[in-house]
Amino acid sequence: MxxxxxxxxxxxxxxxxxxxxxxxxxxxxxxxxxxxxxxxASCVASGFGGTWRSSDDRLSRIDVWPGEDCQLYARAWSTCEHDSTRDCSWGNKKLEATPERNFRICNYTWSNASEVLQLTLKSKTRISVYDLTDYNSGKRVGFRISMYK
Incomplete structure:
Protein backbone atom coordinates (compact mmCIF):
# COMPACT_ATOMS: atom_id res chain seq x y z
CA MET A 1 0.00 0.00 0.00
CA ALA A 41 -9.77 50.38 -31.62
CA SER A 42 -6.90 52.85 -31.20
CA CYS A 43 -6.09 52.50 -34.92
CA VAL A 44 -9.67 53.36 -35.87
CA ALA A 45 -9.59 56.40 -33.60
CA SER A 46 -7.38 58.28 -36.09
CA GLY A 47 -10.37 60.08 -37.62
CA PHE A 48 -9.51 59.15 -41.21
CA GLY A 49 -11.24 55.77 -41.04
CA GLY A 50 -14.44 55.33 -43.00
CA THR A 51 -15.94 56.00 -46.40
CA TRP A 52 -15.61 59.52 -47.81
CA ARG A 53 -17.71 60.65 -50.79
CA SER A 54 -17.82 63.56 -53.21
CA SER A 55 -19.97 64.53 -56.16
CA ASP A 56 -16.87 64.84 -58.40
CA ASP A 57 -16.58 62.02 -60.97
CA ARG A 58 -12.75 62.24 -60.96
CA LEU A 59 -12.59 61.20 -57.29
CA SER A 60 -16.01 60.05 -56.15
CA ARG A 61 -15.03 58.02 -53.07
CA ILE A 62 -12.16 57.12 -50.76
CA ASP A 63 -12.31 54.23 -48.28
CA VAL A 64 -9.83 54.41 -45.38
CA TRP A 65 -9.23 51.61 -42.87
CA PRO A 66 -6.54 50.47 -40.42
CA GLY A 67 -4.57 47.35 -41.33
CA GLU A 68 -3.46 44.65 -38.93
CA ASP A 69 -0.18 46.57 -38.65
CA CYS A 70 -2.13 49.64 -37.41
CA GLN A 71 -1.15 51.53 -40.58
CA LEU A 72 -3.87 53.32 -42.54
CA TYR A 73 -4.79 52.08 -46.00
CA ALA A 74 -6.91 53.74 -48.65
CA ARG A 75 -8.76 52.80 -51.80
CA ALA A 76 -9.68 55.66 -54.12
CA TRP A 77 -12.58 55.42 -56.56
CA SER A 78 -13.78 57.42 -59.55
CA THR A 79 -16.95 57.17 -61.58
CA CYS A 80 -16.48 54.41 -64.16
CA GLU A 81 -15.79 55.67 -67.65
CA HIS A 82 -18.24 53.30 -69.38
CA ASP A 83 -20.91 53.12 -66.64
CA SER A 84 -21.64 56.34 -64.77
CA THR A 85 -23.85 54.49 -62.28
CA ARG A 86 -20.83 52.68 -60.77
CA ASP A 87 -17.55 53.61 -59.12
CA CYS A 88 -14.30 51.98 -60.27
CA SER A 89 -11.52 51.27 -57.76
CA TRP A 90 -7.98 52.55 -58.17
CA GLY A 91 -6.62 49.81 -55.89
CA ASN A 92 -5.37 49.74 -52.32
CA LYS A 93 -2.56 52.00 -51.11
CA LYS A 94 -0.91 52.64 -47.78
CA LEU A 95 -1.45 56.17 -46.48
CA GLU A 96 1.87 57.75 -45.61
CA ALA A 97 1.92 59.51 -42.26
CA THR A 98 3.21 63.06 -42.03
CA PRO A 99 4.30 65.08 -38.98
CA GLU A 100 0.87 66.73 -39.00
CA ARG A 101 -1.69 64.29 -37.61
CA ASN A 102 -4.50 65.57 -39.83
CA PHE A 103 -2.59 65.14 -43.10
CA ARG A 104 -1.93 61.93 -45.10
CA ILE A 105 -0.58 61.15 -48.57
CA CYS A 106 -0.98 58.23 -50.97
CA ASN A 107 0.63 57.73 -54.38
CA TYR A 108 -0.67 56.02 -57.49
CA THR A 109 1.52 55.20 -60.47
CA TRP A 110 -0.18 54.77 -63.82
CA SER A 111 1.26 53.86 -67.22
CA ASN A 112 1.09 57.50 -68.33
CA ALA A 113 1.28 59.45 -65.06
CA SER A 114 2.00 59.63 -61.33
CA GLU A 115 -0.80 60.78 -59.06
CA VAL A 116 -0.61 61.96 -55.45
CA LEU A 117 -3.62 62.34 -53.18
CA GLN A 118 -3.13 64.60 -50.16
CA LEU A 119 -5.88 64.04 -47.57
CA THR A 120 -6.43 66.71 -44.93
CA LEU A 121 -8.83 65.97 -42.09
CA LYS A 122 -11.01 69.07 -41.59
CA SER A 123 -13.54 67.63 -39.13
CA LYS A 124 -15.08 64.30 -38.11
CA THR A 125 -17.24 64.37 -41.22
CA ARG A 126 -15.14 66.29 -43.78
CA ILE A 127 -11.79 65.90 -45.52
CA SER A 128 -10.19 68.00 -48.20
CA VAL A 129 -8.34 66.09 -50.91
CA TYR A 130 -5.79 67.67 -53.22
CA ASP A 131 -5.16 65.51 -56.29
CA LEU A 132 -1.96 66.26 -58.22
CA THR A 133 -1.25 64.35 -61.43
CA ASP A 134 2.09 64.56 -63.26
CA TYR A 135 1.78 63.11 -66.75
CA ASN A 136 4.77 61.58 -68.52
CA SER A 137 4.25 64.18 -71.28
CA GLY A 138 5.15 66.95 -68.79
CA LYS A 139 1.58 68.15 -68.25
CA ARG A 140 0.59 68.73 -64.61
CA VAL A 141 -3.02 68.83 -63.37
CA GLY A 142 -4.17 69.53 -59.82
CA PHE A 143 -7.56 69.98 -58.21
CA ARG A 144 -9.08 70.06 -54.71
CA ILE A 145 -12.23 68.24 -53.60
CA SER A 146 -14.22 68.28 -50.36
CA MET A 147 -15.38 64.85 -49.27
CA TYR A 148 -17.92 63.89 -46.59
CA LYS A 149 -18.74 60.81 -44.51
Missing amino acids: THASSLRRPLRQLMALLMTAALTLSLSVVVTLTSATQAS
Missing part, protein backbone atom coordinates in the same frame (compact mmCIF):
# COMPACT_ATOMS: atom_id res chain seq x y z
CA THR A 2 2.84 2.35 0.63
CA HIS A 3 3.90 1.98 -2.96
CA ALA A 4 0.42 2.89 -4.36
CA SER A 5 0.07 6.03 -2.23
CA SER A 6 3.55 7.22 -3.20
CA LEU A 7 2.53 6.92 -6.90
CA ARG A 8 -0.59 9.04 -6.36
CA ARG A 9 1.41 11.92 -4.99
CA PRO A 10 3.43 12.58 -8.21
CA LEU A 11 0.23 12.02 -10.21
CA ARG A 12 -1.55 14.71 -8.17
CA GLN A 13 1.40 17.04 -8.62
CA LEU A 14 1.42 16.41 -12.35
CA MET A 15 -2.35 17.05 -12.59
CA ALA A 16 -1.96 20.28 -10.59
CA LEU A 17 0.87 21.36 -12.89
CA LEU A 18 -1.18 20.61 -16.03
CA MET A 19 -4.23 22.46 -14.70
CA THR A 20 -2.05 25.47 -13.80
CA ALA A 21 -0.52 25.45 -17.29
CA ALA A 22 -3.96 25.23 -18.95
CA LEU A 23 -5.30 28.08 -16.82
CA THR A 24 -2.24 30.22 -17.57
CA LEU A 25 -2.55 29.56 -21.30
CA SER A 26 -6.25 30.42 -21.41
CA LEU A 27 -5.63 33.60 -19.43
CA SER A 28 -2.84 34.66 -21.79
CA VAL A 29 -5.14 34.10 -24.80
CA VAL A 30 -7.79 36.34 -23.21
CA VAL A 31 -5.23 39.06 -22.47
CA THR A 32 -3.81 38.85 -26.01
CA LEU A 33 -7.26 39.07 -27.64
CA THR A 34 -8.22 42.00 -25.40
CA SER A 35 -4.96 43.80 -26.25
CA ALA A 36 -5.47 43.21 -29.99
CA THR A 37 -9.03 44.56 -29.78
CA GLN A 38 -7.85 47.64 -27.91
CA ALA A 39 -5.02 48.18 -30.40
CA SER A 40 -7.44 47.89 -33.29
Whole structure:
Protein backbone atom coordinates (compact mmCIF):
# COMPACT_ATOMS: atom_id res chain seq x y z
CA MET A 1 0.00 0.00 0.00
CA THR A 2 2.84 2.35 0.63
CA HIS A 3 3.90 1.98 -2.96
CA ALA A 4 0.42 2.89 -4.36
CA SER A 5 0.07 6.03 -2.23
CA SER A 6 3.55 7.22 -3.20
CA LEU A 7 2.53 6.92 -6.90
CA ARG A 8 -0.59 9.04 -6.36
CA ARG A 9 1.41 11.92 -4.99
CA PRO A 10 3.43 12.58 -8.21
CA LEU A 11 0.23 12.02 -10.21
CA ARG A 12 -1.55 14.71 -8.17
CA GLN A 13 1.40 17.04 -8.62
CA LEU A 14 1.42 16.41 -12.35
CA MET A 15 -2.35 17.05 -12.59
CA ALA A 16 -1.96 20.28 -10.59
CA LEU A 17 0.87 21.36 -12.89
CA LEU A 18 -1.18 20.61 -16.03
CA MET A 19 -4.23 22.46 -14.70
CA THR A 20 -2.05 25.47 -13.80
CA ALA A 21 -0.52 25.45 -17.29
CA ALA A 22 -3.96 25.23 -18.95
CA LEU A 23 -5.30 28.08 -16.82
CA THR A 24 -2.24 30.22 -17.57
CA LEU A 25 -2.55 29.56 -21.30
CA SER A 26 -6.25 30.42 -21.41
CA LEU A 27 -5.63 33.60 -19.43
CA SER A 28 -2.84 34.66 -21.79
CA VAL A 29 -5.14 34.10 -24.80
CA VAL A 30 -7.79 36.34 -23.21
CA VAL A 31 -5.23 39.06 -22.47
CA THR A 32 -3.81 38.85 -26.01
CA LEU A 33 -7.26 39.07 -27.64
CA THR A 34 -8.22 42.00 -25.40
CA SER A 35 -4.96 43.80 -26.25
CA ALA A 36 -5.47 43.21 -29.99
CA THR A 37 -9.03 44.56 -29.78
CA GLN A 38 -7.85 47.64 -27.91
CA ALA A 39 -5.02 48.18 -30.40
CA SER A 40 -7.44 47.89 -33.29
CA ALA A 41 -9.77 50.38 -31.62
CA SER A 42 -6.90 52.85 -31.20
CA CYS A 43 -6.09 52.50 -34.92
CA VAL A 44 -9.67 53.36 -35.87
CA ALA A 45 -9.59 56.40 -33.60
CA SER A 46 -7.38 58.28 -36.09
CA GLY A 47 -10.37 60.08 -37.62
CA PHE A 48 -9.51 59.15 -41.21
CA GLY A 49 -11.24 55.77 -41.04
CA GLY A 50 -14.44 55.33 -43.00
CA THR A 51 -15.94 56.00 -46.40
CA TRP A 52 -15.61 59.52 -47.81
CA ARG A 53 -17.71 60.65 -50.79
CA SER A 54 -17.82 63.56 -53.21
CA SER A 55 -19.97 64.53 -56.16
CA ASP A 56 -16.87 64.84 -58.40
CA ASP A 57 -16.58 62.02 -60.97
CA ARG A 58 -12.75 62.24 -60.96
CA LEU A 59 -12.59 61.20 -57.29
CA SER A 60 -16.01 60.05 -56.15
CA ARG A 61 -15.03 58.02 -53.07
CA ILE A 62 -12.16 57.12 -50.76
CA ASP A 63 -12.31 54.23 -48.28
CA VAL A 64 -9.83 54.41 -45.38
CA TRP A 65 -9.23 51.61 -42.87
CA PRO A 66 -6.54 50.47 -40.42
CA GLY A 67 -4.57 47.35 -41.33
CA GLU A 68 -3.46 44.65 -38.93
CA ASP A 69 -0.18 46.57 -38.65
CA CYS A 70 -2.13 49.64 -37.41
CA GLN A 71 -1.15 51.53 -40.58
CA LEU A 72 -3.87 53.32 -42.54
CA TYR A 73 -4.79 52.08 -46.00
CA ALA A 74 -6.91 53.74 -48.65
CA ARG A 75 -8.76 52.80 -51.80
CA ALA A 76 -9.68 55.66 -54.12
CA TRP A 77 -12.58 55.42 -56.56
CA SER A 78 -13.78 57.42 -59.55
CA THR A 79 -16.95 57.17 -61.58
CA CYS A 80 -16.48 54.41 -64.16
CA GLU A 81 -15.79 55.67 -67.65
CA HIS A 82 -18.24 53.30 -69.38
CA ASP A 83 -20.91 53.12 -66.64
CA SER A 84 -21.64 56.34 -64.77
CA THR A 85 -23.85 54.49 -62.28
CA ARG A 86 -20.83 52.68 -60.77
CA ASP A 87 -17.55 53.61 -59.12
CA CYS A 88 -14.30 51.98 -60.27
CA SER A 89 -11.52 51.27 -57.76
CA TRP A 90 -7.98 52.55 -58.17
CA GLY A 91 -6.62 49.81 -55.89
CA ASN A 92 -5.37 49.74 -52.32
CA LYS A 93 -2.56 52.00 -51.11
CA LYS A 94 -0.91 52.64 -47.78
CA LEU A 95 -1.45 56.17 -46.48
CA GLU A 96 1.87 57.75 -45.61
CA ALA A 97 1.92 59.51 -42.26
CA THR A 98 3.21 63.06 -42.03
CA PRO A 99 4.30 65.08 -38.98
CA GLU A 100 0.87 66.73 -39.00
CA ARG A 101 -1.69 64.29 -37.61
CA ASN A 102 -4.50 65.57 -39.83
CA PHE A 103 -2.59 65.14 -43.10
CA ARG A 104 -1.93 61.93 -45.10
CA ILE A 105 -0.58 61.15 -48.57
CA CYS A 106 -0.98 58.23 -50.97
CA ASN A 107 0.63 57.73 -54.38
CA TYR A 108 -0.67 56.02 -57.49
CA THR A 109 1.52 55.20 -60.47
CA TRP A 110 -0.18 54.77 -63.82
CA SER A 111 1.26 53.86 -67.22
CA ASN A 112 1.09 57.50 -68.33
CA ALA A 113 1.28 59.45 -65.06
CA SER A 114 2.00 59.63 -61.33
CA GLU A 115 -0.80 60.78 -59.06
CA VAL A 116 -0.61 61.96 -55.45
CA LEU A 117 -3.62 62.34 -53.18
CA GLN A 118 -3.13 64.60 -50.16
CA LEU A 119 -5.88 64.04 -47.57
CA THR A 120 -6.43 66.71 -44.93
CA LEU A 121 -8.83 65.97 -42.09
CA LYS A 122 -11.01 69.07 -41.59
CA SER A 123 -13.54 67.63 -39.13
CA LYS A 124 -15.08 64.30 -38.11
CA THR A 125 -17.24 64.37 -41.22
CA ARG A 126 -15.14 66.29 -43.78
CA ILE A 127 -11.79 65.90 -45.52
CA SER A 128 -10.19 68.00 -48.20
CA VAL A 129 -8.34 66.09 -50.91
CA TYR A 130 -5.79 67.67 -53.22
CA ASP A 131 -5.16 65.51 -56.29
CA LEU A 132 -1.96 66.26 -58.22
CA THR A 133 -1.25 64.35 -61.43
CA ASP A 134 2.09 64.56 -63.26
CA TYR A 135 1.78 63.11 -66.75
CA ASN A 136 4.77 61.58 -68.52
CA SER A 137 4.25 64.18 -71.28
CA GLY A 138 5.15 66.95 -68.79
CA LYS A 139 1.58 68.15 -68.25
CA ARG A 140 0.59 68.73 -64.61
CA VAL A 141 -3.02 68.83 -63.37
CA GLY A 142 -4.17 69.53 -59.82
CA PHE A 143 -7.56 69.98 -58.21
CA ARG A 144 -9.08 70.06 -54.71
CA ILE A 145 -12.23 68.24 -53.60
CA SER A 146 -14.22 68.28 -50.36
CA MET A 147 -15.38 64.85 -49.27
CA TYR A 148 -17.92 63.89 -46.59
CA LYS A 149 -18.74 60.81 -44.51
